[in-house]
Amino acid sequence: MGYFxxxxxxFQIKSIETVLNWINRGIxxxxxxxxxxxxxxxxxxxxxxxxxxxxxx
Numbered sequence: 001m002g003y004f005x006x007x008x009x010x011f012q013i014k015s016i017e018t019v020l021n022w023i024n025r026g027i028x029x030x031x032x033x034x035x036x037x038x039x040x041x042x043x044x045x046x047x048x049x050x051x052x053x054x055x056x057x
Contacts, residue, residue, distance in 0.1 A: 003044055011049050022050060 004016045013019060022028045023043070032046040 003042065007045050007047065010047065019045070027051075 004019045007013070007019055008016055019028070023033055023045075028045060028050050032048070034044045036042045036044060
C-alpha cells in the first residue's frame with residue numbers, strides 16, 4: 001500500500017480506500033494499473049490525476 005500512499009500524497013487524496021475504490025469502479029483504467037506479481041501482487045498506478053465526474057442535480 002506504500003505506492004497508494006505516495007499517490008494520495010502527491011495528488012492530495014485523503015484516503016487510500018478512495019484510490020482502491022476508483023480502481024474497482026474503473027475510474028482509473030485497467031491499462032493505467034500494473035500488478036507486479038513478484039512483489040506480492042503490488043499495484044502500481046500511472047501518476048496522473050484522476051477524479052470522479054461531479055453529478056449535476
